[in-house]
Structures are given as C-alpha cells and as structure tokens.
Amino acid sequence: MITYELPGQHVIAAHLVLDLPLSAENRDREGVATICARTLDEGTRRHPGEAFAEQLETEGAGFGIDVSLAGLQTIIDVPASRLGIALQLFAEAVIEPEFAEADVRRHVQLRLAEIEQARANSAQTANVAFRAAVFDPTSRASRMNGGEPETLAGVTPQAVRGFHTAGFGPQGATLIMAGDFADDPVALAEAAFGGWRNPEQARAPQPPVGSAEQKSILVDRPGAVQADIRLGGFGIDRKDPRWADVTVASYAVGGAFLSRLNAVLREEKGYTYGVRMQFSPLRTGGSYAVQGSFRTEVAVDALAEGRTLMDIRNHPITANEVNDAVAFFTGVTPLRYAAADGVADQAATQVLADLGDDYVDRSLAALRAVTPESATAAYESLVDLDRLTLVVVGDADRLAEPLRTVGYSDLTVQDAMSQASGPALAGPAVQPTGPP
C-alpha cells in the first residue's frame, strides 16, 4: 500500500493495481478481463444490482477501471470526507461483485457495439491496425485489449466469474491513495481490504512482447477526406538505458510544437492539424510511431516528407534541441504531480511497469544526462528507416497506387471491416475548439 499526503487536494484518488496481465486471458476468450472489470460496479452481494452504483454516486464518488496489457486497475475518486464509506464500496466491487447473468451478457453486447463504432473511426482503426502490424502476431499486445468479436462470443458469465476468482486477490495487489486525508488512510484501507483472502488466486507471468515483420498496410475507407498515417516500428520500455535519450530525440523530431515534423508539415505546409512522433512503452518492449491525419490530396507527399524528416543521419540532434527537451520534461513534471489523480496515476504506472518508487527522480536525472550524441545514437539504433512499418487508413482508390509509386511496393490493402478498437465515441463533440 502506498499513500501520498497532499495538502489542499480535496478529492482523494485511490487506485487498486492488480498484477494481472491480459496474457492471463484464455486465448479463445480474450476480452474477459475487460468485461469482468466493466461489470464490477453493476452490483455486489451486499448491494445487488443498481443499488451499488446508487450508493456510490450518492456519496459523490466516481468509480473507474483501466485495463492495460500489464494489469488491471480499479479506481475511485471521492471527496476526502467520504473516503471511508467509499473505500468500503470500492472493496465490495473488487472482492464480491455480483456478476449477474444479464449484466455480463449486456456488457458483451455493448463491447461488440463499441467495436463497431471503433471500426467506423479512422484514428482508432489506425491504432488497432498498427499494433497488429508491429507486435509479434502471437502476442496479446498485437490484439485489442477489450477482445475481438470472435473471442467475446466465449465471454460468458461463468467465464467472467472464473477469471475473477483466479485473477483477483490480495497477492501482488497494490493500493495507492493520494490526497488531503481527513482520516488515517491506512486504517480506512485496513477496514475495507484487511479481510480480503482468495486461496484460489493464481498468479500469471508477465511475458515479454516480441516484434513482427516489417509491413505496409492500407486500410480502405472509401471516400474518406483524410488519411490517418502511422509510420514506425517496435520500440523499447522505460528500463532500457536508451529511454531518456530516445525521449529527447523523439521530442525534437516530433514531440515539440516546432519539432522537425510539425514545423514543416503543419506550420510550413498546412498539411495537418498536427503530427507527432512518440515512443509508447510497454512493461517490456514497446512501439514508436509518427502519426497524424492529413487531407487525402497531400497524404502521400506528407508521408514522403515525414519519412525524410525522420532521417537524422545527416542532421543529428542538436544541443539546443536537447536543452529544450530536457527543460520541457523537467518543467512539466511538478504540475503533473501536484494533483491527487496525477500522483496516483503515475504511482500506478510505476507499479504496472515494475519501475520502483524512485522512478520519477531517476528518470529526471537520466534526462539531465542526455547529450546530443547519446540522443542521436539512441534514435539511430532504434529507428531503422529501411524497416518502418506503415499503416494508412484512407481512401484506397486515391491512395494505393501513389503509395506504391513512392516506394511502398509491398503495400497490402485491407477492408475496414476486418479491423477495429478502443473506447467508443461519445455523443456530439462539444469540446472547445483549440489549436496545437
């Protein structure tokens, strides 16, 4: 258990992190972890059915879940004065969920509808196609976290209960709480979780993830006005000694507002609302990609230009670029950890990626040690321009031939309906409109 006392943070964030990787799912029932997590707050033995959520929301609490390859999190946010009762409810959802037949079946149906929505969404389709293209096809990482239609068919109430019994238990579980506590958080946690026992809990290993063969894929979206592009490959995790170096290098190439990529493709040419390059770490291994959405007319030009800008052989990372990147990452850190949810979220990430409690301090020290030479060398060791995997989601009639002409002769065209994932769209987009 880890607690962070943060004066003035009136909303407490509590994360229960389970060392339960998605690779623990039965291959034929992938999605069972997601359905299990989503059904936790649909009723408990003590508060069956809607009574649970009603009680929780009446206390002003919000319940959430996070399903990632390395493990599951259940999350509660609640004003400090109501933490005690909220933690009791939180523990009920984790330890003794009802898993009513109708609730499990409905969540499977809602997940299938969510997949349909994702398949209709260009960016989500690109993300799913990219992970499938870049990770070892036998690895769990290559497939959607929430399961595919074929595997969801096997996610029955019985399968969900079985997954919960084998996977949810106090061994390997970490409770993280952050905020301005009104009462002793350890005592409250003891009262809520102290009696948790599960003799049937089975621990699952965290298998490493491998890479796939390089490939070039165009997912057809007839008539699309833009093409979503992902160009990248297999990457590294945060424990790799090159992590700080490549964080700096990728910020210079495609992270900053005036990065090499965004300065040209957005600010000079107006091809896109924004393009970025990012390394996305897993617990072991990871991926990297340049990504952006470009109007169809210029997408192939943007891709060619982007690939050129990714090539730093004759344009190594400069001292100014290193200074700016280090100043940015060290500057945004204190704000990120000033609020309870940010602190708890980072602590959970560290548990899931097995990074240790002092990770933030170590990573800042590693950033400050980056030199132009080390950043350039790390980038060049990882970004192999001749073996980049390409995913384009767009209008194949207008894109396939031009892509082959500029060198992607291995391009295969897929139908959009064979692809999918991620969270479904919300309703009407009513966020403010902003620039970068």
Add this chain to the structure above:
Amino acid sequence: MSLAPATLLRYPIEEQTLDNGLRVIASPDHGAPSVAVNLWYNVGARHEEPGRTGFAHLFEHIMFQGSANVPSGQHIALMQAAGASVNATTWFDRTNYFETLPTGGLDLALWLEADRLGSLLDALTQQNLDNQREVVKEEKRQRYDNVPYGDVIERLIALTFPAEHPYGHTTIGSMEDLNAATLSDVAAFFRRHYVPNNAVLTIAGDVEPADAFARADTYFGPLPAGPLPDKPREDPMPPLGSDSGDLPRAETSAVVPAEAVYISWRLPARSTPDFDALDLLFGVLGHGQTSRLHKRLVREAELAETASAACMGLIGGNSYGFGYARARDGVTVEELEAAMLAEVDSLAEAGPTEIELLRAKAQYERHWLHELARIDSRADTLGEYATLLGGPHLINTRLGEVHAVEPDQISSASQDWFGVDGRATLIYRKDQG
C-alpha cells in the same frame, strides 16, 4: 444525508484592474513551484459576423503566428522550452490562452502574452493566414468531417437556434466561411476585440498577489485601452416551439454503425438560478450510471448502447441542453425515441426523487473540486467566473449555491423550459456502406 456541501473552499483570490482596464486576478498556491498564466478574452463564436463563421477560432490560431518581437510559432516553442504546457481554445462565449510553467518563467509568459496583445498585426502576413486557414480546415476534417456523427452538433444547433442567432453556428464554422476570411477581417477582429479592457488575466500558483499584480502591470500596463465592442444580442429566446407551435425535427443519414436519436432544448442563460436547477435536472436525466436514461434505456430495456444528457451553459440569453441515445442492433429509432421521451416526460411530470437530487449535487461537488484541484484548471475557472459570470470569488461559494437548489425551483424551471414539449429532434439513420 446533509444539505451542505461536505467541503468548504477557501482559495485565496485577489483582483486588481490596471489603468487600461485589464482585470488581473491572483490566487497564490505554493504547493508546487509552478505558476499558471491564463487570459480570457470576452470574444467567441457568438461575436462572429454573418459569413465569417469559424473566425474567432481561426483568429486564435493567428495569435500563435508571431507579433512584433516574436517570430511565427515561437510563442509555443519558447514556452515549451521554459517547461510550459501551453494552449488556447475557442468556444461560443469566449477565447482563452494559457500556459503553466515553472515559476521562474512567469516573466517570459507575461511578456509573450503582452507582446501579441500589443502588436499582433505587426507580424500578420497573408502567408501566415493562409497556412493557419489550412491547419484549421485540417482540424475540421479530423475532428468533424472524418468522424462518424461528426455533423451532429452542427445539425442540432441549426434546429435549436435561428441561423442568424449568435448561437446559431458552431465554433469550427464552415469551409466556405473559412475560405472567405481575409487579412482585413483579421485586423478588424483584432482591433475590435483584443483590447486589455476586454480581457481577464489570471495568475495562479507559486507567486504572491502583490508580485503578480506588479508583473502584470510591468508587461500589460503600457498597452492602451480601446473602445469596447458592441455586445451581440442577448435577449432570451423562449423555449422551442412556443412561438409557432412547430417543433423542429430533422432526419439525416450516413454510413454509421448505429442509428441514433438526439433531442435538444433551449434553456435559460447560465447566470440564472433556473439554469442551476436545470443543470441538476439534466444530471438526473442523463449523467452517470444511475441516470434515468442509462438505467432505463441501456440497463433495463436494452434499447440503447449508450444514452446520456447534459447542459451546456452559455451567457447570451440562452443556454443549450441535449440528450441522446444510440440504438442497439435490431432496435428502431422510433422505439428509441419513444423510450427517451417517456423518461423526459416522467422526469418533467414528477421531478427528481429526493435521493436523485442529493446524488446529482454530490456528483457536482466532486467534479467541481476536481476542476479546482490543479492551478491550471483553477486559473481557467477563475477567468471564466470573472469574464462571464459574477466574479472570481464565486468559485469558493459555488458549491453552496448548487446545494441550496430546492426541489420546487427544479419543478418550476422544469415546467418553464423542460416539460413544455419545447424540444428539437434529430434522427440519425444508417446508410448501408
């Protein structure tokens, strides 16, 4: 069950007005060595001229294209190199610009903001305008045109307000109008709206108020005030259908995965007690897992894959409320609409239960506390309450106001605005792809 909010807020807030009319708000918080600089300009999509929809937002992009002493793109580049998170957004009622960074960068942030407020037009070129016009058109494609149901908000607004009404168009605007924008439009818009006396500067975080005011005066003090622009019309429009009796209704179709029903309402402006009452009512109708729409449509009847409702508070005479649901496979939009309306009608008829109201208030409390938890979003809320509402101090008493809303206020506001059949409906059908 208590009637008072569980949390008492005492954020320190001080306000001064510079000689040129710029309002400056300081709210110290030494919890982290960071400071939030946040500027609200009292200009948004509702101030746009006919034929120039989307202009306030396009203009916001131009604000990053350089000023007398700052090259194009360098505002963000310099801020990021000082460790800042930086951005801006445009909405119906306002435009905000903000950066949050280590305290040592405060002078640079203020200097950059003041330089563009003082001298944007010195750096304005056709090339910058053309480039950002393309960027904004890409934004429109990415966020609206290339997204399923991306046209819903535009269609709903068109059903809810007349086209010439300040709220009759979206902030992203139309491609046609974006294409039509000229350099002289940019210059005129800047002169009309971007004057210090039409803005609020909030400095929150690791700086004492006296220091914040002195620095604000150093950088913004020399800028001259200007004439304030005319206000757009703010006369409240009555609920939909109350003038002609016809309720707006439209159908559209596209290649989408599921059919959907959207309902919208004209509501009173957000500064009114009626709006607070309706905001809680919409929470009961469609916010969260225990809301009426989710419970009945998603959980019990299994008609919808998702269903919710919300209010969008606006200051110009009216606000806007909406509810929506997407149909499960095999459910017709007619069944879905009937089920939604049954929930609306029963809530209008009998009002929320005591426990539902308590729950809506408790959920409001958590969201409000969360909004104020970080100096960046706290600064933004201070600027919002100073620019659009009764003043920044209200953020400390807001929870008390919401908790004080009584059931009879809800039923009266509901009768006037919600339960009058005064709504617009958009039916979204599925084309076969």
